Amino acid sequence: MGLDQFFTTFKVKPTRPSPAMTITLAASLILFTIPIFIRGSYMLHIIILILLYSCTAQSWNILSGYIGVSSFGHQAFFGLGAYTSALFAMRLGISPWIGLLIGGLVSAGFGLVVGYPVLRLRGGAYTAIVTLAFAEIIRISFMNLVEITRGELGLWGIPVFPSIVVPGLGKISFEAGARTPYYYIVLIIFLLTFFMSYKLVNSRIGLAFRAIRESEDAAENLGVNLTKYKLLAFGISAFLAGVCGSFYAHYILILMPTTVLASGVVIDMIAMTFVGGQGTLFGPILGSFILISALEYLRFLMYYRWLIYGGLFVIVMLFAPAGIIPKIVEIAQRGMIKDLMRASSREVED
Amino acid sequence: MVVINSQLILEAILNGIISGSFYALVASGVSLIWGTMHMVNFAHGEFYMIGGYILFYSLTLWRLNPVLGIILAAVIVFFLGIGIQRFLIHPMIGKPGWEHAPMILTLGVSIFAQQAAMLVWGERYKSIPYFAEGTIPIGGISVAIQRFLILAVCSSVIVVLWIVLKRTKIGMAIRATSQNRDAAALMGINPFTMFTLAFGLSVSLASIAGCMLAPLFLINPWMGHGPLLKSFVVCILGGLGSVEGAILASFLLGIFESMGVILISSEWKDILAFIIMLIILYIRPQGLLGIKERT
Numbered sequence: 001m002g003l004d005q006f007f008t009t010f011k012v013k014p015t016r017p018s019p020a021m022t023i024t025l026a027a028s029l030i031l032f033t034i035p036i037f038i039r040g041s042y043m044l045h046i047i048i049l050i051l052l053y054s055c056t057a058q059s060w061n062i063l064s065g066y067i068g069v070s071s072f073g074h075q076a077f078f079g080l081g082a083y084t085s086a087l088f089a090m091r092l093g094i095s096p097w098i099g100l101l102i103g104g105l106v107s108a109g110f111g112l113v114v115g116y117p118v119l120r121l122r123g124g125a126y127t128a129i130v131t132l133a134f135a136e137i138i139r140i141s142f143m144n145l146v147e148i149t150r151g152e153l154g155l156w157g158i159p160v161f162p163s164i165v166v167p168g169l170g171k172i173s174f175e176a177g178a179r180t181p182y183y184y185i186v187l188i189i190f191l192l193t194f195f196m197s198y199k200l201v202n203s204r205i206g207l208a209f210r211a212i213r214e215s216e217d218a219a220e221n222l223g224v225n226l227t228k229y230k231l232l233a234f235g236i237s238a239f240l241a242g243v244c245g246s247f248y249a250h251y252i253l254i255l256m257p258t259t260v261l262a263s264g265v266v267i268d269m270i271a272m273t274f275v276g277g278q279g280t281l282f283g284p285i286l287g288s289f290i291l292i293s294a295l296e297y298l299r300f301l302m303y304y305r306w307l308i309y310g311g312l313f314v315i316v317m318l319f320a321p322a323g324i325i326p327k328i329v330e331i332a333q334r335g336m337i338k339d340l341m342r343a344s345s346r347e348v349e350d
Numbered sequence: 351m352v353v354i355n356s357q358l359i360l361e362a363i364l365n366g367i368i369s370g371s372f373y374a375l376v377a378s379g380v381s382l383i384w385g386t387m388h389m390v391n392f393a394h395g396e397f398y399m400i401g402g403y404i405l406f407y408s409l410t411l412w413r414l415n416p417v418l419g420i421i422l423a424a425v426i427v428f429f430l431g432i433g434i435q436r437f438l439i440h441p442m443i444g445k446p447g448w449e450h451a452p453m454i455l456t457l458g459v460s461i462f463a464q465q466a467a468m469l470v471w472g473e474r475y476k477s478i479p480y481f482a483e484g485t486i487p488i489g490g491i492s493v494a495i496q497r498f499l500i501l502a503v504c505s506s507v508i509v510v511l512w513i514v515l516k517r518t519k520i521g522m523a524i525r526a527t528s529q530n531r532d533a534a535a536l537m538g539i540n541p542f543t544m545f546t547l548a549f550g551l552s553v554s555l556a557s558i559a560g561c562m563l564a565p566l567f568l569i570n571p572w573m574g575h576g577p578l579l580k581s582f583v584v585c586i587l588g589g590l591g592s593v594e595g596a597i598l599a600s601f602l603l604g605i606f607e608s609m610g611v612i613l614i615s616s617e618w619k620d621i622l623a624f625i626i627m628l629i630i631l632y633i634r635p636q637g638l639l640g641i642k643e644r645t
Contacts, residue, residue, distance in 0.1 A: 117631035133624040306465040313458025
């Protein structure tokens with residue numbers, strides 16, 4: 001595909017890119033070179049986790065931040081993707097590369113089946129309760145299907161990604177413990193997620209999403225099919241969570257119902273979205289960066305982690321519904337405007 | 351393969367009624383809150399847990415009578431609930447995002463309370479003795495007195511709640527507020543006071559349930575999770591906001607579950623309730639006694 005063709009198919013105007021676009025492109029280029037600068041595999045592991053969790057948080061953000069549907073059982077989709085891809089690779093010998101897609105599709109399929117009966121109803125309470133219950137169904141099933149999932153003992157012996165040959169770079173193998181190749185996989189997932197989310201929220205569909213978030217009645221009066229768009233958002237979100245789970249399975253190489261299917265997964269997603277800013281594309285990325293690095297480098301916080309998250313949810317809901325960072329920015333800007341006004345009034349006095 | 355005989359079925363029905371009365375007690379609180387304030391309280395299970403702990407300490411530390419312990423738990427949790435409603439939930443009323451904000455806020459309260467309970471009271475499970483020893487024989491099977499006490503206390507608390515809601519002035523004011531907030535306000539009822547009262551009432555019901563179940567299941571920081579989910583299921587089955595529906599659905603679910611245990615193994619029992627809920631949402635989304643609402 002030629003470059004011109006690329007520009008026409010994706011409707012990207014090559015001339016005069018916006019500053020945000022330039023910064024994003026520059027940032028993605030920097031991200032591609034990170035493994036050259038960072039030699040420590042531990043550090044790279046943290047960065048992989050930051051990218052992975054920013055994608056899972058983004059999946060929650062698309063639902064809650066853009067269409068206003070809160071899911072409290074999103075760990076089910078993450079875990080479904082993880083277990084599906086791992087089991088397909090172990091029992092059926094299907095390549096984890098295809099597993100990434102299958103994991104996402106299975107999650108999306110379950111998302112649609114569970115979402116349909118509740119998303120046609122008004123009121124977020126139904127969705128909240130049903131997603132919570134669905135997560136419980138999945139958790140209990142995966143704990144009890146010991147013959148297939150090994151239950152609480154955890155599923156291990158998950159195959160790694162098979163090696164691929166990249167023209168120009170030669171053969172790339174993904175043995176367990178290698179960080180750099182995994183970094184590039186998660187980076188590609190991350191960039192695709194970001195690009196697709198950007199395209200989605202700036203399309204007509206994204207406009208419908210935001211219309212529904214602002215007022216369901218108004219959106220419906222304008223001819224927006226509520227159920228259709230909510231289901232679409234739910235499916236996309238579940239797909240994304242499933243792909244992330246599937247990558248997690250082939251990267252961490254051990255799956256336990258108490259880690260991948262626990263409510264902690266969704267609480268992480270919510271906390272990251274709230275810290276970085278709800279309903280913005282950069283929010284989950286920022287939130288994931290702040291929370292994961294804080295928990296890694298300030299280990300004592302780990303002990304109070306859930307206490308802090310609990311308090312965080314309350315504070316966000318009461319004082320900063322848009323998120324912590326947007327609130328800080330807002331306060332800072334207000335301060336700056338005050339300073340400017342004071343300065344200008346002084347000038348007038350002079 | 352189990353042999354199904356009349357005795358087994360009788361036992362299952364009795365067990366079902368007992369757990370149904372317990373579900374009804376927790377769920378009527380959830381339903382009351384939904385009916386009056388149109389919010390879901392994710393921290394409901396934590397009040398149940400706190401009730402259990404208060405009973406534990408009043409029995410072991412202060413050597414109180416169980417009856418006094420339960421009353422103490424109900425009163426403390428009532429005021430705790432009022433405090434949380436006033437300081438955390440009240441400021442959000444009338445602001446945009448009411449549909450989601452209280453859920454996330456109460457989820458935060460729930461996580462915080464669980465973790466605080468773990469840090470303060472420890473991870474170790476605590477047990478308290480049965481309130482009364484012994485069994486009562488009924489039609490060839492014997493049932494522990496403790497289980498009868500659960501049935502008796504839970505049902506009588508529900509009856510009291512019923513009388514309070516239907517006959518007293520405060521109950522009528524709460525129902526008026528839930529039917530039409532503005533009209534109630536015009537009649538001189540302060541809806542915000544009613545919200546606070548209903549919230550306190552709702553969580554103190556949960557704490558009584560926690561106290562009654564504490565001798566059967568051990569007390570731990572996470573004990574509220576199961577009853578919370580079950581009460582949500584029951585509320586949806588009965589129709590969100592309908593206390594009558596919730597009570598009816600509780601008994602039906604209790605009996606259905608204990609019948610189900612005869613046929614399937616007990617690890618799968620909990621899934622049964624959730625699957626029934628999903629099926630009901632497909633075929634009758636408004637629940638058993640709910641009215642199709644469009645708000």
